[in-house]
Each structure stands twice: as C-alpha cells, then as structure tokens.
Amino acid sequence: MADARKHHPLVDATEPNLMEDVFPYSLPPRILFDGPVVEVIDGRPVEFDFGSVRHRPIVVTDTTFRDGQQARPPYTPDQMVRIYDLLARLSGPQGVVRQTEFFLYTRSDREALDRCRALGRRYPECTGWIRAVKGDFRLVREAGLAETGMLTSCSDYHIFRKLNFPSRKACIDSYCEVVAAAFEAGVRPRCHMEDVTRADIDGFVLPFVDRLMAMSRQVPERLSVKIRLCDTMGFGLGHPGAALPRSVPKLIYKLNRECGVPSERLEWHGHNDFHKVHANAATAWLYGCDAVNATLFGFGERTGNPPLEGAVFEYIALKGDLCGVDTTAVTELAEYMRAIGLPIPDNYPLAGRAFNVTRAGIHAGGLRQDERIYNIFDTERLLGRPPRVAITDKSGADGVTLWVNAFFGLKGQERLNKIRVHKLARWVIDQYELGGRLTPISDEELAEKTRELMPEYWQKYKTASPPA
Amino acid sequence: MASVLERVVAVTARVLRLDPAEIRPEHSFAADLGAESVQSIELVAMFEEEFGIDMDEQEALSVETVGAAAEYIAGVCRKQGIPTEP
Numbered sequence: 001m002a003d004a005r006k007h008h009p010l011v012d013a014t015e016p017n018l019m020e021d022v023f024p025y026s027l028p029p030r031i032l033f034d035g036p037v038v039e040v041i042d043g044r045p046v047e048f049d050f051g052s053v054r055h056r057p058i059v060v061t062d063t064t065f066r067d068g069q070q071a072r073p074p075y076t077p078d079q080m081v082r083i084y085d086l087l088a089r090l091s092g093p094q095g096v097v098r099q100t101e102f103f104l105y106t107r108s109d110r111e112a113l114d115r116c117r118a119l120g121r122r123y124p125e126c127t128g129w130i131r132a133v134k135g136d137f138r139l140v141r142e143a144g145l146a147e148t149g150m151l152t153s154c155s156d157y158h159i160f161r162k163l164n165f166p167s168r169k170a171c172i173d174s175y176c177e178v179v180a181a182a183f184e185a186g187v188r189p190r191c192h193m194e195d196v197t198r199a200d201i202d203g204f205v206l207p208f209v210d211r212l213m214a215m216s217r218q219v220p221e222r223l224s225v226k227i228r229l230c231d232t233m234g235f236g237l238g239h240p241g242a243a244l245p246r247s248v249p250k251l252i253y254k255l256n257r258e259c260g261v262p263s264e265r266l267e268w269h270g271h272n273d274f275h276k277v278h279a280n281a282a283t284a285w286l287y288g289c290d291a292v293n294a295t296l297f298g299f300g301e302r303t304g305n306p307p308l309e310g311a312v313f314e315y316i317a318l319k320g321d322l323c324g325v326d327t328t329a330v331t332e333l334a335e336y337m338r339a340i341g342l343p344i345p346d347n348y349p350l351a352g353r354a355f356n357v358t359r360a361g362i363h364a365g366g367l368r369q370d371e372r373i374y375n376i377f378d379t380e381r382l383l384g385r386p387p388r389v390a391i392t393d394k395s396g397a398d399g400v401t402l403w404v405n406a407f408f409g410l411k412g413q414e415r416l417n418k419i420r421v422h423k424l425a426r427w428v429i430d431q432y433e434l435g436g437r438l439t440p441i442s443d444e445e446l447a448e449k450t451r452e453l454m455p456e457y458w459q460k461y462k463t464a465s466p467p468a
Numbered sequence: 469m470a471s472v473l474e475r476v477v478a479v480t481a482r483v484l485r486l487d488p489a490e491i492r493p494e495h496s497f498a499a500d501l502g503a504e505s506v507q508s509i510e511l512v513a514m515f516e517e518e519f520g521i522d523m524d525e526q527e528a529l530s531v532e533t534v535g536a537a538a539e540y541i542a543g544v545c546r547k548q549g550i551p552t553e554p
Contacts, residue, residue, distance in 0.1 A: 396505060397505060397509050417525040418525055419509060419513045419516065419523070419525055420513075422506065422510050422512075425506050425509065
C-alpha cells in the first residue's frame with residue numbers, strides 16, 4: 001500500500017463548530033456521502049452512487065404480523081388493529097412504511113385483515129403471505145388482495161433437504177407453476193427467495209430470476225413479479241469485497257443489473273443471527289434495492305429482523321427530512337407492545353425505557369450545560385422522550401439537578417442549579433454511603449423526598465398537580 | 469462581628485466537620501480539607517445562607533481555597549449591597 005502519510009495542521013477556533021449540517025438535532029444525524037463507491041464484481045470495478053438514495057423511492061415494508069408473529073403467540077385481531085393504526089401514523093401520507101403482510105389461513109387472520117382495511121388508511125398497504133401452493137391463491141383472491149408473498153426457497157439445503165425436489169429444474173418448474181397461477185388469479189406474486197445467502201447464485205438464483213423476469217414480461221406491469229431476498233439465517237455481509245453468496249452488494253447488483261429486476265421490485269429481508277441485521281438492510285438500500293422489510297422492534301423468528309423503527313430513522317437520516325413520518329408513534333408502539341407482553345430491553349435503541357437515560361453524573365453534567373452533548377437528537381420532539389437521568393450513586397449532584405428540573409418541568413433560566421438542590425443530592429449520596437443501598441432510586445421516592453427537602457419549590461411548581 | 473474570612477472558616481468547619489483552628493486561608497477545599505463534590509455544593513449553599521447572598525454556581529464552585537472564597541464572597545456582598553463589616 002502506498003505511503004499515505006501527510007501533515008495535518010490544527011485549525012484553531014475560538015467558537016465551536018457543531019457541524020449542524022450533519023447533526024441538525026431537530027432530525028436524526030444525516031447520512032452524507034463523499035462520492036461513489038467501487039465494488040469489484042466478477043473482476044470488474046462497478047461504481048455505485050449512494051448519494052442517489054436521497055432521490056430514489058426507497059420504502060420500508062413491514063412483516064410484524066407475519067415473521068414477527070411467527071416468533072410469539074398470535075396477536076388478537078384487536079391488537080393487530082391497534083398496531084396497524086399506529087403503523088399508519090408512523091408511515092405518514094407518503095407511505096414511508098409502504099406495506100404490511102398478513103397470514104390468510106384462519107378466521108382470526110381474515111378478521112384482523114378485514115378490520116385493518118376497514119380503518120381506511122392508505123398506508124401501509126395490506127398484502128398476503130401464503131405457501132407456494134396453487135390452491136392458496138383462492139385465499140388471496142377471496143381476501144381481495146393485489147399482492148402476496150410466496151415461499152420460493154433457493155438454497156440446496158431447502159431444495160433437496162427440506163422440500164425433497166429431485167432436481168433444481170424440478171424445483172424451478174414447480175415455483176414457476178405457482179407464479180403462473182398467481183398471474184392467472186390476477187395477483188402479483190412476491191417471490192420470497194428463502195435462504196438466498198446460502199444459495200448457488202450463478203447456478204440457481206440467477207437462472208430462476210431470469211425465468212421470472214421472462215414470465216413477468218408477458219403480464220401487465222401491475223402483476224410483474226417482485227423479488228424478496230431473504231437472508232434467512234443472517235449470513236448476509238455488507239462488507240465491501242465480500243464474496244457471494246453472502247455479499248449483499250453483489251446479490252443486489254446481480255439481480256438489479258444483470259437480471260434487470262427494477263429496484264422498486266426488489267426487497268431485502270434480513271435476520272439478526274450475527275448482529276448485522278440493520279446494517280445489511282441499509283446496505284441493500286444503498287446498492288439498489290428499494291424496499292427493506294422489517295418488524296417492529298426487530299421482533300421476529302429467532303434473533304429477529306431489521307427493526308422497523310430503526311429503518312424509519314435510517315430513512316429520515318438518508319433523506320434529510322421527516323417526509324411526513326410521525327416518529328412519536330414509535331414511542332406509542334413501544335408502550336403498547338410492552339403492555340401486551342412484548343419484551344423491549346431498557347437499553348434498546350429509540351424505544352427502550354432507558355435509551356436516553358444516563359446514570360453517569362459526568363454525563364448528567366454535560367446534559368445540564370447543553371442537552372446536545374449527550375442526547376443523540378431532539379428526542380423530546382421526535383419521540384416525546386426528553387433525555388433523563390436515573391439516580392444512583394454515580395449520578396452526582398448534576399444528575400440529581402437534572403432530575404429535579406425535569407420533574408418540575410423547568411427550562412432555560414428557570415432551571416434550578418446544584419446549589420438549590422444540595423439537600424436532595426446529599427440524601428441520595430447518603431442512601432448509598434451510609435445506607436448501603438445497591439438499587440437505583442425510583443422517581444416516586446425522589447418525588448417524595450423533593451416534597452420533603454425542597455418544600456418551597458414544591459409549593460411553587462407542584463401545587464397544581466399531584467406528585468409524579 | 470466576625471470578619472468574612474472568620475465566617476467562611478466557621479462555615480467550612482461546620483460543613484466539613486473540622487476544627488476551625490486547623491483551617492488556613494491557603495487551604496484548598498478539595499485537596500487539603502477533603503471536600504468531596506457534594507460537600508463543595510453544600511459549602512456554597514451554606515455560604516449563601518450565612519451571608520444572605522446569591523452566588524453564581526459556576527463561579528462559586530471554581531473557587532479553590534478558603535482565602536479566595538472569603539475574597540469572592542466579599543465581592544459578591546459588595547455587589548449585592550450586603551454589609552459584611554461591623
């Protein structure tokens with residue numbers, strides 16, 4: 001590698017450069033690109049313009065009711081209607097969360113679908129999910145759906161070991177019969193390329209997709225096949241230079257540019273077995289796949305899917321605009337999902353109870369000086385969740401002061417300083433140093449002590465409302 | 469009436485539970501007298517109470533020694549029109 005060393009002179013400044021073009025605070029930090037990216041594919045350099053994603057019609061699609069539901073006891077129709085309604089709010093008028101898919105097999109599946117559609121929301125559009133069985137199109141037709149997903153497993157693990165086809169050709173013939181049945185039923189098939197990151201790309205996937213594209217050319221555009229690339233086992237890699245079949249960039253390129261599947265008919269569906277699920281989904285967007293399939297809070301089969309709320313924030317960061325998304329719906333969705341038994345860890349990004357709660361006094365000190373120092377963006381505006389402190393032995397007077405100001409709802413010049421809060425700070429420290437306490441102090445305990453130790457402020461700020 | 473320094477020493481001794489005779493103007497609250505973070509805040513709060521003044525949090529907490537505290541408090545008292553001498 002060539003010697004790249006060079007001198008880097010200090011750019012002295014007396015005013016901070018807060019880089020607000022990248023970190024606007026009113027929005028998630030923007031994702032900006034310096035220039036094209038080159039990936040070597042089949043020995044040839046291929047250029048990708050990631051910056052074009054800002055203008056491409058990328059979307060998020062949802063599988064909370066399908067993959068998400070496969071990982072838990074079934075949702076009741078009431079629960080699905082509530083979740084769907086909140087998804088519609090999150091999606092916004094531009095349909096950032098474009099579609100969501102439903103099982104169609106039971107009476108309860110149909111009831112949930114019908115009641116969600118009866119809400120009259122434009123987005124997310126409702127689609128189905130069936131086995132690759134011709135007879136199942138009756139269910140799709142009866143439900144009046146325009147599109148359905150169907151399993152078309154791609155790896156030899158599935159073709160030979162699970163589905164017991166005698167050959168790859170027999171497998172493709174069988175899948176194509178079902179696709180033809182979909183066309184005949186007037187339903188757009190979305191072929192779910194199960195286990196594609198463990199499949200023979202040149203020997204099976206690309207010939208299959210070529211055939212699907214040829215079939216699609218014979219039908220109206222509204223019926224033409226969509227392709228969902230299913231990284232069923234989480235084997236996908238976004239790393240530049242990674243080899244097929246695991247390379248997300250190369251998979252997208254081959255389907256998009258070699259097979260000619262338009263970006264708007266390509267979708268990525270990932271799993272999180274190796275902690276790569278969100279990054280792989282974002283990578284798929286950048287390399288030319290317009291749809292990223294996700295579940296609320298990443299809850300899905302085994303380790304789960306790309307978290308839908310993470311994809312929405314990635315979308316906003318890429319676009320540099322909210323695009324009509326109501327991000328506060330994420331908080332309501334999290335509260336609702338917790339209420340119906342979905343475990344969301346406290347430290348879970350964007351939605352966990354403690355995602356923007358600091359326990360360190362030194363961080364609380366920073367937050368008191370300028371909230372932006374330790375808060376990722378304006379979480380109060382975008383999620384209805386101002387940054388908070390959890391009071392422990394590490395919180396210090398800064399943490400206690402931040403808590404008190406949040407508790408009294410004081411902002412700007414009104415905020416109390418550490419001097420005014422010293423009695424409460426002393427009580428907190430004594431809990432640990434003299435009392436041997438090992439647990440955090442609850443908001444309720446602190447509220448009670450605030451009333452006792454700061455009666456003048458309690459009188460001033462809390463007389464109109466009961467303790468929190 | 470005791471001087472500002474004497475009153476600062478008395479408050480410091482009370483908050484940090486020290487013998488006033490051991491406290492000298494050049495003593496650092498933290499390094500010499502062992503004031504911990506919350507005790508520094510308690511000292512400022514008690515100085516405010518003792519002298520009947522309001523102090524700027526950052527300025528007050530940046531004062532390091534007993535003597536400097538007496539000088540700083542005398543200045544605040546003058547600004548706020550609080551008498552300190554008999």
